[in-house]
Amino acid sequence: MSEAQFARLERELGRGLMTHGYEDQRWTLAWINPLVGRLFHVSYTIQGVRKLLVRAGWSCQVPVRGAAGCCGGGNLGEGDVVAGGNTAGPSAR
Structure with missing residues (x-):
């Protein structure tokens, strides 16, 4: 990419989920x-999407309490999410 x-x-991504x-x-x-x-x-x-985001400074977070099916499956585990809302975007490097 x-x-x-x-x-x-x-x-x-900054436009938000509802968009x-x-x-x-x-x-x-x-x-x-x-x-x-x-x-x-x-x-x-x-996994490829995760690598792209991490390489660009984004961070993945695991929620404190799991939401049933929040990630729609995949090979990374049900809890893996990318930071959203005000914390979305590259982390400080």
Whole structure:
């Protein structure tokens, strides 16, 4: 993914979940993956999306209390989520 594409992805993530049809408070990797596909017409695995985000300084968080099916499955575990809301975006480097 190019820098320009990743910048666009960050803008879309910043627009929030409701803009993209989700009613939750945190982006999950399973929700970001189809967004990447719709925006750029490419296919990544859930693990590939996680690697892209981590490489760019985003952090994954595990919620204190699990939400049933919050991540829609995937190989990373049901609790893996990407920080959302005011904490979304690259972490301080």
